[in-house]
Amino acid sequence: MKILAIDTSGLVASVAISDGDILLGQFSIQYKTTHSEILMPMLDDLCKKVNLDLKSIDAIAVAKGPGSFTGLRIGSATVKGLALALDKPVIAIPTVDGIAYNLYGNEKVICPMMDARRGQVYTGLYTFVPANPEGKIQERRFDMQIIHKQFATSVDEIAEMINEIGKPAILLGDGVPVYRDKLENLLKVPYSIAPMHQNRQSAAALLPLAMQYLEEGKTMSSDEFAPDYLRLSQAEREASEGKENAPKKKEPKTPGIIRVRPMTAEDLDDAAALEKANLGKEAWNSKQLLDALTRDDTIYVVAEKAGRIVGLCGVQNISGEGEITNVSVAPDCRNEGTGYKMVKQLLERGRGIGIEAYTLEVRAANAPARRLYEKLGFVSEGVRAGFYEDPKDDAVIYWKRN
Amino acid sequence: MEINKNVEEDGVIFMSIKDGLSENKENKANDGDVTILAIESSCDETAAAVVRNGREVLSNIISSQIALHTIYGGVVPEIASRKHVEKMNGCIRAALSEADMTLDDIDAVAVTYGPGLVGALLVGVSEAKAISFATGKPLIGVHHIEGHISANFIENKDLEPPFVCLVVSGGHSHLVVVKDYGEYEIIGQTRDDAAGEAFDKVARAIGLGYPGGPKIDKAAKEGNPDAFTFPQAQIPDAEYDFSFSGLKSCVLNYINQAKMQGQELDQKDVAASFQKAVVEVLVSHAIKACKEYGYDKLAIAGGVASNSGLRELMEKECEANKIKFYRPSPVLCTDNAAMIGAAAYYEYQKGVRFGLDMNAVPNLPLGDRERRFHANKN
Numbered sequence: 001m002k003i004l005a006i007d008t009s010g011l012v013a014s015v016a017i018s019d020g021d022i023l024l025g026q027f028s029i030q031y032k033t034t035h036s037e038i039l040m041p042m043l044d045d046l047c048k049k050v051n052l053d054l055k056s057i058d059a060i061a062v063a064k065g066p067g068s069f070t071g072l073r074i075g076s077a078t079v080k081g082l083a084l085a086l087d088k089p090v091i092a093i094p095t096v097d098g099i100a101y102n103l104y105g106n107e108k109v110i111c112p113m114m115d116a117r118r119g120q121v122y123t124g125l126y127t128f129v130p131a132n133p134e135g136k137i138q139e140r141r142f143d144m145q146i147i148h149k150q151f152a153t154s155v156d157e158i159a160e161m162i163n164e165i166g167k168p169a170i171l172l173g174d175g176v177p178v179y180r181d182k183l184e185n186l187l188k189v190p191y192s193i194a195p196m197h198q199n200r201q202s203a204a205a206l207l208p209l210a211m212q213y214l215e216e217g218k219t220m221s222s223d224e225f226a227p228d229y230l231r232l233s234q235a236e237r238e239a240s241e242g243k244e245n246a247p248k249k250k251e252p253k254t255p256g257i258i259r260v261r262p263m264t265a266e267d268l269d270d271a272a273a274l275e276k277a278n279l280g281k282e283a284w285n286s287k288q289l290l291d292a293l294t295r296d297d298t299i300y301v302v303a304e305k306a307g308r309i310v311g312l313c314g315v316q317n318i319s320g321e322g323e324i325t326n327v328s329v330a331p332d333c334r335n336e337g338t339g340y341k342m343v344k345q346l347l348e349r350g351r352g353i354g355i356e357a358y359t360l361e362v363r364a365a366n367a368p369a370r371r372l373y374e375k376l377g378f379v380s381e382g383v384r385a386g387f388y389e390d391p392k393d394d395a396v397i398y399w400k401r402n
Numbered sequence: 403m404e405i406n407k408n409v410e411e412d413g414v415i416f417m418s419i420k421d422g423l424s425e426n427k428e429n430k431a432n433d434g435d436v437t438i439l440a441i442e443s444s445c446d447e448t449a450a451a452v453v454r455n456g457r458e459v460l461s462n463i464i465s466s467q468i469a470l471h472t473i474y475g476g477v478v479p480e481i482a483s484r485k486h487v488e489k490m491n492g493c494i495r496a497a498l499s500e501a502d503m504t505l506d507d508i509d510a511v512a513v514t515y516g517p518g519l520v521g522a523l524l525v526g527v528s529e530a531k532a533i534s535f536a537t538g539k540p541l542i543g544v545h546h547i548e549g550h551i552s553a554n555f556i557e558n559k560d561l562e563p564p565f566v567c568l569v570v571s572g573g574h575s576h577l578v579v580v581k582d583y584g585e586y587e588i589i590g591q592t593r594d595d596a597a598g599e600a601f602d603k604v605a606r607a608i609g610l611g612y613p614g615g616p617k618i619d620k621a622a623k624e625g626n627p628d629a630f631t632f633p634q635a636q637i638p639d640a641e642y643d644f645s646f647s648g649l650k651s652c653v654l655n656y657i658n659q660a661k662m663q664g665q666e667l668d669q670k671d672v673a674a675s676f677q678k679a680v681v682e683v684l685v686s687h688a689i690k691a692c693k694e695y696g697y698d699k700l701a702i703a704g705g706v707a708s709n710s711g712l713r714e715l716m717e718k719e720c721e722a723n724k725i726k727f728y729r730p731s732p733v734l735c736t737d738n739a740a741m742i743g744a745a746a747y748y749e750y751q752k753g754v755r756f757g758l759d760m761n762a763v764p765n766l767p768l769g770d771r772e773r774r775f776h777a778n779k780n
Contacts, residue, residue, distance in 0.1 A: 039528075041759050077532070078532045086536050233480035235478040308765075
């Protein structure tokens, strides 16, 4: 019985092959390379090194989601192509189950957390329960028990659930470093964090689960397999939330068209470069932007044109008042409505995090920006004389109150 | 034109295109024949086709999501990418079975790797790489617009380079000299909006909705093209370049003025006059290019190439100027995989092979090759 497993749901690209209960090989990379460029060469290399004819495998296992939408699709389309060409069944395993299986035999509460952005994590709760195999007295076998199956929720809520169980916990996954300080404040039980060799997605960890699925007949054809994102696309979500105007504002993302969308971690480097080009010393670096992005009282959007980040802006909710910051547009994309579109989207989204009024500051001499804000209904309510340096200028304070 | 259509539960339209199909597909392949399985997923159409020797289409399958995106007023990349994953295998299986073939009969796997929506492209690219690897068949990456140009080869067996080609679609407005198979010289392009983009925007402004191209084309047939005179931009020092942004703004301004003055707006007249302005610029540039560069063959390609106003005027002007005019059937002007198979054949013959590190390149320029992905990197 040979199984090929693939996990591309997060930052790790991972492939593994088992033969019976032997792990023939695993190739895992957690680096800045794109999964699309690295996954197939890794598989090719692995097959060559273990002298495997792919036609001899019995099934293909895949982490079916949740995870990065694009990452999931690279893995899924690869698995579908392989399974179609080789005529093999697909075994779809929940991503978070696979991460938890790294900690086989651990009787603590196991809580994998994947950063899901927007203040949320993809998570679940697991533990391992012992049993004695038939005829054995000392030998133990552990079964993974799912306390709460994988879902998307806030860090506060999952911490609350761990506290309610009241037993020691072990945390793992790429969401842990992102929310580490928050978790320290929220958790009331002793907890530890899994070491690096166990705390990320691993295709090898999918293999024992895949063997169980196979025994239970839980396979599917490559045609019916599709990832389980656990989330609707943003456009569908906004439409279902009844934001009637939201879907109609979507523009096709063809070259030359400016499209505004929420900033994601993949945009950080481009966004920081844009800040730097526009603001020089005053610019935020990607670490500051990451910090801003992962807070749940902020919204950051970027403008994208022909695959390039050409605009950035954000808002932070300070007790109901939204302070708009970092409005930045690439020099060659100004006067095209980029700023207008971005700020307008911020205003629309801001209500969702409880913002009732908006404020911002702008250089008095920046006439195009001031016209833009006035067009959006902002009113000048005051001036901070000599607030800006280099060149010296007044800051005009704008408000938009409902 | 024969198209077998089936609307699926989720609103996606599954189509098997019979138009332009090879008539002698019963004939078994001869020695030296090259049969390519081609895949396309650059925007909102999932497509697969089997093409023999670049010009014989053995099957042509398109799964169109257009109904899903219409409610959002344009293509939503995330929805498009998700649907590609769901539909891809069905399209590939249908393409193989209609061609009466298995993967064993295929000589190479071709796929669009740019330009387009990156998330959408990645689905086709990942799938094609996996099939290529699992079957051991060579992999060929194809430029989407080169595919559109190559759609002309399918129904015009006599068409061979060199010729002039006008490429007009939602993302592109290029005037190109096709010097040889796979060799392109761009002599003119848009300075701002693509022609198809202008169609979409104007259609939205006059309340026709998405997709703008076909809707304006239809309305224009009943309108008076001389009702209004909209400007046709000429770019100084770049006589073959286009600009549609000014024209679009002029139409939008006119609509706003009419609204403010409480005038009744004749949708059809605006559509007809706008279309005339776009089409006249496209045709005059293309004819001038043929004459000045000395080519007597002119082809059109891309989604806007199915515009009936463009086809009629181009035909008339070509005849008057003794230029042979080539255009694909409207169905081959939309995104499809048969055209990708046609373009891939000529790359295959040149020995182009891609490595398993091929990635999607969302802004791949026309005529460019991402040689870093070539298996034979020289």
